[in-house]
Amino acid sequence: MADQAPWAVVLGGEAERDFANIIEWTARTFGPHQAIVYAQHLKALVSVFRNGPQPAGYRARDEIGAGWCTLHLRMLGLNGRHFALYRAQDRTIQIVRILHDSMELARHVPPET
Numbered sequence: 001m002a003d004q005a006p007w008a009v010v011l012g013g014e015a016e017r018d019f020a021n022i023i024e025w026t027a028r029t030f031g032p033h034q035a036i037v038y039a040q041h042l043k044a045l046v047s048v049f050r051n052g053p054q055p056a057g058y059r060a061r062d063e064i065g066a067g068w069c070t071l072h073l074r075m076l077g078l079n080g081r082h083f084a085l086y087r088a089q090d091r092t093i094q095i096v097r098i099l100h101d102s103m104e105l106a107r108h109v110p111p112e113t
Helices: 013-030 032-051
Strands: 008-010 069-072 084-089 092-100
Touching: 008 013, 008 032, 013 032, 013 092, 032 069, 032 084, 032 092
Parallel strands: 008 092
Antiparallel strands: 069 084, 084 092
């Protein structure tokens, strides 16, 4: 059986802003070198979804709505306090937020459209 094509991974507008804000804060707080390292960690978090919506360590978040999932950086063996909030449909994974693990998740879930 031939391997299937990779899944499409899309960062929503809020997730793009989250990414930029995280890297900006990291640069101000820990310096430009650490910002580069952390950006690489966040890119690894995003790219792991090219293999599908259920990488090792993902968590179904049915308590906030059907189909919602999260994946924390530490599940990839990377240092950091952020996780991706995402949904999958039709071989596309939509990352809707990248949040700090101290944030109350339910407050940052976008309303259903």
